[in-house]
Amino acid sequence: MAEATNGVPPLNKREVREFFDSCAPSWDAEMIKDDRIINIILDNASVSTGKNILDVACGTGVLIPYYFARRPASVTAADISPEMCRICSDKFSDRGVSVICCDAETYDFPKQYDAIVIYNAFPHFPDPEGLIKRLSGALVSGGMLTVAHGMSRDRINSHHSGTAHRVSVGLMTVKELADLFRKYLDLKLALSNDMMYQVVGRKK
Numbered sequence: 001m002a003e004a005t006n007g008v009p010p011l012n013k014r015e016v017r018e019f020f021d022s023c024a025p026s027w028d029a030e031m032i033k034d035d036r037i038i039n040i041i042l043d044n045a046s047v048s049t050g051k052n053i054l055d056v057a058c059g060t061g062v063l064i065p066y067y068f069a070r071r072p073a074s075v076t077a078a079d080i081s082p083e084m085c086r087i088c089s090d091k092f093s094d095r096g097v098s099v100i101c102c103d104a105e106t107y108d109f110p111k112q113y114d115a116i117v118i119y120n121a122f123p124h125f126p127d128p129e130g131l132i133k134r135l136s137g138a139l140v141s142g143g144m145l146t147v148a149h150g151m152s153r154d155r156i157n158s159h160h161s162g163t164a165h166r167v168s169v170g171l172m173t174v175k176e177l178a179d180l181f182r183k184y185l186d187l188k189l190a191l192s193n194d195m196m197y198q199v200v201g202r203k204k
Contacts, residue, residue, distance in 0.1 A: 057121030
């Protein structure tokens with residue numbers, strides 16, 4: 001397992017799972033999101049009509065209504081937390097969303113996708129390069145992988161320094177992440193500012 005970006009020991013996945021299970025009941029009530037930023041992220045990620053979408057670390061399905069507004073062919077949602085998956089499944093049981101409870105770093109997804117999105121979750125994965133490599137293999141030719149946060153890197157790292165510090169390795173610089181993307185994908189975007197953070201790569 002890869003070392004964390006800040007020199008701390010790799011995450012314990014059991015602790016990650018238990019932490020997010022405990023957060024799940026209040027997740028939606030405490031969620032802060034900006035519709036404009038989310039739509040910019042999804043534009044950059046090429047989430048559009050007729051696409052097959054995979055949402056990795058979906059939580060309770062925060063982004064799913066935004067996906068459906070773009071009329072995708074399908075939405076698959078994946079998370080390591082059984083409670084997050086249960087709530088997500090309950091919320092969208094009538095919308096045909098496929099919810100998979102799994103460890104995305106090791107799981108073999110059943111098909112390939114046009115767009116894979118990791119939103120507000122990347123620091124909770126202990127092996128960033130392994131995750132990017134695996135998800136790159138789950139893209140169709142020309143498909144897009146995006147890692148995004150709806151706030152700045154500094155704000156993310158500050159937020160995770162509190163109760164979430166044991167389940168976060170810290171968000172690497174956009175240059176570090178862009179360099180990882182280049183190993184497996186054509187880099188299309190690397191953006192980090194006071195409003196948001198996003199890296200996008202396209203499968204050849």
